[in-house]
Amino acid sequence: MNNGGKTRLELFISRVLGQCCGIDAAAAATEKLPGVVWEVGLGNGRTYDHLRARFAGRDIVVFDREVASHPDCIPPAAMLRLGDFRETVPAEAARSAGTVVMVHADVGSANAAASRALGRWLAPWFVQALAPGGYLVGDQPMDDAALEPIALADVGAGDLPPRAYFVYRKRG
Amino acid sequence: MNNGGKTRLELFISRVLGQCCGIDAAAAATEKLPGVVWEVGLGNGRTYDHLRARFAGRDIVVFDREVASHPDCIPPAAMLRLGDFRETVPAEAARSAGTVVMVHADVGSANAAASRALGRWLAPWFVQALAPGGYLVGDQPMDDAALEPIALADVGAGDLPPRAYFVYRKRG
Numbered sequence: 001m002n003n004g005g006k007t008r009l010e011l012f013i014s015r016v017l018g019q020c021c022g023i024d025a026a027a028a029a030t031e032k033l034p035g036v037v038w039e040v041g042l043g044n045g046r047t048y049d050h051l052r053a054r055f056a057g058r059d060i061v062v063f064d065r066e067v068a069s070h071p072d073c074i075p076p077a078a079m080l081r082l083g084d085f086r087e088t089v090p091a092e093a094a095r096s097a098g099t100v101v102m103v104h105a106d107v108g109s110a111n112a113a114a115s116r117a118l119g120r121w122l123a124p125w126f127v128q129a130l131a132p133g134g135y136l137v138g139d140q141p142m143d144d145a146a147l148e149p150i151a152l153a154d155v156g157a158g159d160l161p162p163r164a165y166f167v168y169r170k171r172g
Numbered sequence: 173m174n175n176g177g178k179t180r181l182e183l184f185i186s187r188v189l190g191q192c193c194g195i196d197a198a199a200a201a202t203e204k205l206p207g208v209v210w211e212v213g214l215g216n217g218r219t220y221d222h223l224r225a226r227f228a229g230r231d232i233v234v235f236d237r238e239v240a241s242h243p244d245c246i247p248p249a250a251m252l253r254l255g256d257f258r259e260t261v262p263a264e265a266a267r268s269a270g271t272v273v274m275v276h277a278d279v280g281s282a283n284a285a286a287s288r289a290l291g292r293w294l295a296p297w298f299v300q301a302l303a304p305g306g307y308l309v310g311d312q313p314m315d316d317a318a319l320e321p322i323a324l325a326d327v328g329a330g331d332l333p334p335r336a337y338f339v340y341r342k343r344g
Binding site for chain 1: 179180181182184185188189191192195217218219221222225226242243244245282
């Protein structure tokens with residue numbers, strides 16, 4: 001473990017604070033942009049609940065292997081893309097290229113190397129899906145020339161470790 | 173839902189911040205008290221990791237139905253009490269009455285009423301286990317004359333909703 005002396009609880013708190021600030025900043029920055037939102041990784045539905053409050057009135061397309069969320073946070077069936085991200089994300093990116101204002105991608109698992117690899121694999125599909133000026137907020141670093149990194153300090157989370165969560169804006 | 177206008181993500185952030193502040197305050201307050209720590213609900217082991225940092229050198233007795241924690245956060249087998257809390261907690265309370273300096277009890281589930289009932293049921297066993305001056309930090313309110321409630325403002329978490337997490341000190 002190399003956690004900079006932080007416990008897993010402290011690292012986790014930084015992660016959820018960065019997530020919340022990143023989503024809120026993306027919602028504010030894309031307010032005037034038409035389009036839908038992607039939630040990649042539903043989990044128990046906490047961030048889905050936050051997204052539907054911050055992006056009220058927009059469709060939220062939700063990707064996960066299965067629906068295992070809190071009963072209050074189950075997306076409409078028509079919005080679900082169930083299965084392996086490596087199949088569902090490319091298929092939906094082709095259908096909705098350039099029409100997504102915000103991708104939230106919380107795709108990591110206990111295996112850090114596999115999580116990084118999945119993030120790298122997903123990045124070009126997210127770029128294809130996003131509208132110019134759209135935001136990508138996620139738990140994995142993304143390296144793509146079309147994505148401008150936004151520092152956590154610029155989304156109101158300057159007191160967090162710089163890599164607690166990741167925010168990008170699609171150039172254009 | 174009656175969440176005071178907060179999203180589940182915001183409520184969750186308050187909960188983990190309150191948890192972290194409560195544990196840290198309990199560790200500081202019980203520094204001179206001999207005894208062991210109880211982790212009631214291991215889950216993925218985030219708070220267990222925090223407890224073993226803050227209560228270094230103490231035995232941490234861990235209760236859960238099964239071990240499903242992160243590979244870095246698996247307690248020693250001798251410290252595990254596996255099974256239903258309603259069996260394992262009373263049995264251990266009888267064995268170690270008055271010798272526990274801190275109980276951390278994160279026992280809630282998606283069913284709020286069942287979680288409250290479980291908290292009420294566990295309270296007297298925690299009282300039996302705790303040393304005088306020992307702390308109980310948990311996600312459910314406890315109502316027992318032997319437990320003095322400590323406000324979140326008094327553990328450095330005054331900016332959180334008052335019932336985000338619960339901290340008690342055993343009188344005596």
